[in-house]
Amino acid sequence: MSAKHAMHLDGLAALAERYDVFLLDQFGVLHDGRQPYPGAVEALSALKRAGKTVALISNSGKRAEPNERRLLKLGFEAGSWDHFVSSGEVAWRIFTDMAREGALRPGTRCLLISRDGDRSAIEGLPLVLTERGDDAELVLIAASEGDRYDLDHYRGLLGPAAARQVPCCCTNPDRIMLTAVGQRFGAGEIADLYERLGGSVTRIGKPYPAIYEAALALARNPDRGDVICVGDSVEHDIAGGQAAGVATALVLSGILADSGDLAGLLDEFNAHPDYMLDAFRWR
Numbered sequence: 001m002s003a004k005h006a007m008h009l010d011g012l013a014a015l016a017e018r019y020d021v022f023l024l025d026q027f028g029v030l031h032d033g034r035q036p037y038p039g040a041v042e043a044l045s046a047l048k049r050a051g052k053t054v055a056l057i058s059n060s061g062k063r064a065e066p067n068e069r070r071l072l073k074l075g076f077e078a079g080s081w082d083h084f085v086s087s088g089e090v091a092w093r094i095f096t097d098m099a100r101e102g103a104l105r106p107g108t109r110c111l112l113i114s115r116d117g118d119r120s121a122i123e124g125l126p127l128v129l130t131e132r133g134d135d136a137e138l139v140l141i142a143a144s145e146g147d148r149y150d151l152d153h154y155r156g157l158l159g160p161a162a163a164r165q166v167p168c169c170c171t172n173p174d175r176i177m178l179t180a181v182g183q184r185f186g187a188g189e190i191a192d193l194y195e196r197l198g199g200s201v202t203r204i205g206k207p208y209p210a211i212y213e214a215a216l217a218l219a220r221n222p223d224r225g226d227v228i229c230v231g232d233s234v235e236h237d238i239a240g241g242q243a244a245g246v247a248t249a250l251v252l253s254g255i256l257a258d259s260g261d262l263a264g265l266l267d268e269f270n271a272h273p274d275y276m277l278d279a280f281r282w283r
Contacts (some may be wrong), residue, residue: 025231041282061142087205111136115143133160146184162199207240
């Protein structure tokens with residue numbers, strides 16, 4: 001099938017006939033952060049009843065467990081997914097390995113950019129939090145509060161660290177996020193700002209390899225031809241899935257709900273899905 005001529009499907013049932021392992025995005029596919037999309041709860045449960053391996057992969061700076069709690073609170077059925085791999089979980093495990101190997105010094109001062117005061121991204125790590133960019137030894141961008149602050153707020157916070165070339169890790173590369181007041185800039189945009197201020201950033205999450213490697217390892221390294229990645233972001237889900245060597249399906253909800261030039265977006269990132277779905281539903 002030509003990637004430039006995606007097959008438009010009514011629902012997941014057709015994909016379940018072809019693929020055994022599903023790598024699913026959450027925000028913009030399963031839910032909008034406040035409630036599930038119509039039919040999403042039922043579709044996710046139907047995938048499991050069909051005997052599929054389901055791994056949720058999310059650009060969330062939080063670890064896997066709080067993400068799973070949120071899904072249950074939103075009404076998704078316990079047991080309707082096998083694995084949850086968040087970018088925050090992947091990053092936490094990388095930092096844990098670094099600490100064990102002596103590459104992360106105990107007491108390292110970390111400037112954490114998170115949301116609602118959440119500290120799950122660094123729990124159990126040998127880091128000391130600082131709120132100042134001028135004495136930070138590590139910057140960790142895990143989330144955005146772009147619905148509360150503008151970029152100038154982050155510019156003032158991060159400028160001193162970037163000027164000193166403090167290493168920065170972004171565990172949520174999404175540049176756009178869904179909020180109760182509409183789309184706002186995400187953690188990925190804050191990471192871009194850090195680079196514009198003169199700093200360097202290591203990004204963990206979609207479309208970068210580590211999160212796919214982690215998810216596929218949990219799925220017992222299946223044949224890539226049996227795997228499909230489903231998401232609503234061309235830049236992250238489709239480009240990342242293609243780079244991982246798996247099929248992709250673009251859900252035309254979430255951040256694409258108001259997209260006026262989808263063809264231009266696909267060409268911009270040279271990312272062309274194999275399938276398109278209007279929404280994450282079974283049929």
